Amino acid sequence: MAEAIFDLQDVGLTVPQRTLLAHISFKVAPGEFVTITGPSGSGKSTLLLLLATLLTPTAGQIIFAGKSQQDYEKTTYRRLVSYCYQQPSLFGDTVADNLAFPFQIRHEKVDRDRMIAALAEVNLPADMLTKPITELSGGERQRVALIRNLIFTPKVLLLDEITTGLDAATKDTVHQVMANFTKQGVTIITVTHDESELAAADRLITITAGRMEVTA
């Protein structure tokens, strides 16, 4: 394996009176498409949150691109390792408010053309930009949230069951986007129960009751 983009070394997370994850160790190569699977409540999403620095491990360490996660400025890290929630919440009033946010936090001029191109990638029309977020369907919300994470291409994309509850056509669109980003060398780590995602993955990691099973 080339130098791993992620190297988890005996990672664990214990909250008062409960161990959520223990002794998790694996490596992920750059550009790899890894799927984490396992029963509900086994700690899959927790693991993804640890990779995103939205939770901090209480044991072991996570090395990202040769450097401990803790040594990164959190904002820099999270712009490189982009995490997408299962049930995303959109903010502001319109779709444009959401797509402008990644530009604003980087102090960059908001690029309308880029926003429209991003919408097209997930089969959404340009006039969607001015649409109030309250008028979006579930599938539209999920796609807007996804491109909000992708408008600046990250190195790693962490996806937490983002296709759950989507109709078949929207699922296909999302899978197409994932495939495109994999082609561009973006590492994707997903948590999913979706058969086609499981099949498309380079590797499966199974978590049961907070522990890793032998990698398939």
Added chain:
Amino acid sequence: MNQLIVTPSALIFALALVAVAFFISLKEKIGLEKDLIVGVIRAVIQLTVVGYVLTYIIRVNHVWLTLLMVAIIVFNAAWNARGRARGIPYAFIISLLAITVATGVTIGLLLLANAIAFIPSQIVPISGMIASNAMVAIGLAYRSLNGQFHDKRQGLLEKLALGATRYQTAIDVVREAIRTGMSPTIDSAKTVGLVSLPGMMSGLIFAGVDPTKAIMYQIMVTFMLMAATSIGSTIACYLAYPQFFNANLQLRTMKP
């Protein structure tokens, strides 16, 4: 000038009004009887003590004694504002700083403009007005911060996940909280004279001061309170919002 005299017997008659409230509470099973009694007893004791203290401070007219009285007012206001903060760390220190600056800056400007003089009969009541309004504004702002950090938690988490700084994540929440803190002052400024005849102005008119002069004082007070509540709630919100994050730039879990 007509002298306004409230005799003890007049006050006892006024107590009959409390009896009306007490009777309503009892009859309607509102359950506020105990609070009413405590409120009456506390108001009588606190105001009587303050009356004697003010009489003494005004008679002595000593700088340090005046400042001590202002400090006590500010301390109490901060302590009460902290009560509204429900779990925000360092809420007392933050409130104390915010109310001190709001009171200091506002009174400082009024002194510089010669609108008031540094004598206890002016400084102490004005400080009380400023500190109590700042206290209410800060209390409302804290409640708004707590409510929003709870209700908008998912959206805030997503902003963090996208790589936003603490400031970029919280700025909308902070602005809304400042707005909430200031809104009673702004609303009352809009309706002053139409709905309410404020206490200070009414007091001066009661005491026989020419209403036009009383109104000039009231205009000054209105401006002064706008400044004080905006300074107070802005400082409090900007110092309080980082407390909602931990050192790893994650949201802390706080009670709503």
